[in-house]
Amino acid sequence: MSDKFPATQLRTAPYPGLVMPRAPATPVVAPGSNPEERFAGPTIAQDLVVLGGLYRDLLALAVWRRLSARFPEEAREVNS
16 A cells, blocks of 8 residues: 555455545534535425325326226227
């Protein structure tokens, strides 16, 4: 190893011979700042609502495909 990186700050990577710097144990946050306030993305609850809506739509599509395959004449009437 080189003297540039001491052995205490290095860990071996998934590939033999490749060495990567070790990540800090705790995230670096400026004093007096709240890390949650920096994240402006959706909450977990909002993500679950979106996923629930997608699941509902996929389920409705699967039911419609099965019904339209079983009753093609009626499905054509509904679609027109």
